[in-house]
Amino acid sequence: MRVVYFTHSLASCWNHGNAHFLRGVLRELIARGHDVRVLEPEGAWSLQNLLDDHGEAGLAAYREAYPELASETFGPDLDLDRALDGADLVIVHEWNDPKLVAAVGRRRAAGGRFTLLFHDTHHRAVSDPEAIRAFDLSGYDGVLAFGETLSEVYRRWGWKDRVFTWHEAADVRLFRPPAEEGPREGLVWIGNWGDGERTAELEAFLFAPARAAGLPLDVYGVRYPKAALAMLARHGARYRGWLPNARAPQVFARHLATVHVPRRFYTQVLPGIPTIRVFEALACGVPLVSAPWSDSEALFRPGRDYLIARDSNEMTSHLRALSEDPGLRAELVRSGLETILSRHTCAHRADELLAVARRLSAPELEVAG
Numbered sequence: 001m002r003v004v005y006f007t008h009s010l011a012s013c014w015n016h017g018n019a020h021f022l023r024g025v026l027r028e029l030i031a032r033g034h035d036v037r038v039l040e041p042e043g044a045w046s047l048q049n050l051l052d053d054h055g056e057a058g059l060a061a062y063r064e065a066y067p068e069l070a071s072e073t074f075g076p077d078l079d080l081d082r083a084l085d086g087a088d089l090v091i092v093h094e095w096n097d098p099k100l101v102a103a104v105g106r107r108r109a110a111g112g113r114f115t116l117l118f119h120d121t122h123h124r125a126v127s128d129p130e131a132i133r134a135f136d137l138s139g140y141d142g143v144l145a146f147g148e149t150l151s152e153v154y155r156r157w158g159w160k161d162r163v164f165t166w167h168e169a170a171d172v173r174l175f176r177p178p179a180e181e182g183p184r185e186g187l188v189w190i191g192n193w194g195d196g197e198r199t200a201e202l203e204a205f206l207f208a209p210a211r212a213a214g215l216p217l218d219v220y221g222v223r224y225p226k227a228a229l230a231m232l233a234r235h236g237a238r239y240r241g242w243l244p245n246a247r248a249p250q251v252f253a254r255h256l257a258t259v260h261v262p263r264r265f266y267t268q269v270l271p272g273i274p275t276i277r278v279f280e281a282l283a284c285g286v287p288l289v290s291a292p293w294s295d296s297e298a299l300f301r302p303g304r305d306y307l308i309a310r311d312s313n314e315m316t317s318h319l320r321a322l323s324e325d326p327g328l329r330a331e332l333v334r335s336g337l338e339t340i341l342s343r344h345t346c347a348h349r350a351d352e353l354l355a356v357a358r359r360l361s362a363p364e365l366e367v368a369g
Contacts, residue, residue, distance in 0.1 A: 001088040002035040008095035009044040010071040013245040016046035024171025024346035038071040061244035087114040105139025121146045123265035147273030168276040170283035177285030178253040186216035188255040193224045204312045205291035207235035213319040252284040260290040272296035282336035305336040
């Protein structure tokens with residue numbers, strides 16, 4: 001099967017979490033013998049920021065970890081007919097220009113012999129619904145939404161049984177426990193500051209508890225303004241800057257634990273959608289403690305796969321327990337990894353995607369596993 005995916009960027013993970021999952025699931029499809037073609041717009045915001053900050057060297061980790069992946073850059077003169085030639089399944093990510101989204105839909109509506117899916121991995125459907133509703137999806141066969149609560153939004157918009165919940169997952173070829181255990185110390189948090197939508201939560205459930213528990217804290221990510229860096233400094237946290245996602249397993253392997261602090265949209269408006277870091281951390285065998293978050297889809301086993309802290313004091317207590325109890329750490333690692341390997345790998349998501357394609361495709365299209 002030929003798969004064509006229009007992404008914001010495959011090459012860059014700078015403030016672009018979808019690249020993590022996309023790399024893993026496309027690699028899985030390639031390993032199964034499918035023909036995968038990836039297109040990304042020239043001047044993509046994520047890639048441009050990465051290159052501005054780190055130059056070509058910033059792409060080295062991605063290229064080393066994913067030698068089988070490549071993408072083509074397109075501009076305003078994209079030959080869309082050529083790009084779609086021979087495609088069986090076409091997926092367009094929501095962080096694309098509405099004009100492109102509409103143009104691909106017109107090709108499908110005009111008789112294109114491919115299944116066309118819109119892929120939404122963001123909270124804009126609730127935080128900025130007009131931006132999403134501006135997309136002309138009339139030619140699309142279905143929607144892939146990265147959580148059930150987001151799927152419900154599309155159902156209310158009339159998609160009914162043509163929206164499919166397609167969670168992110170861990171690429172376990174890369175995200176796995178270290179082959180040999182080495183020294184571990186302190187906490188690590190890998191996440192971007194964003195637009196201030198979890199500032200209070202980060203202080204209450206990460207910075208202050210780490211300091212109270214007496215654990216050194218390493219923080220990786222981008223878009224940290226001066227006020228954020230000052231907050232880290234007040235709590236004694238060490239800001240490490242941007243981390244290529246392909247290097248995250250090595251960083252997890254050096255730390256005792258990590259923390260999940262969901263953005264406010266995923267606790268209040270779109271509950272039940274975890275950040276991909278939860279999947280990746282558990283796959284790497286690092287104990288995890290989460291700030292309040294409702295696993296409404298029963299993706300994990302709270303209390304077994306990870307600990308839940310209801311407030312800052314409970315987070316401090318959990319962090320102290322993890323630092324002092326190797327048995328507790330080992331049990332969390334065992335349980336979390338078990339859940340990932342049984343339910344949440346990119347192989348599972350490839351199976352789900354192919355099942356969606358089989359359901360929506362023309363009867364004569366054979367979609368192999």
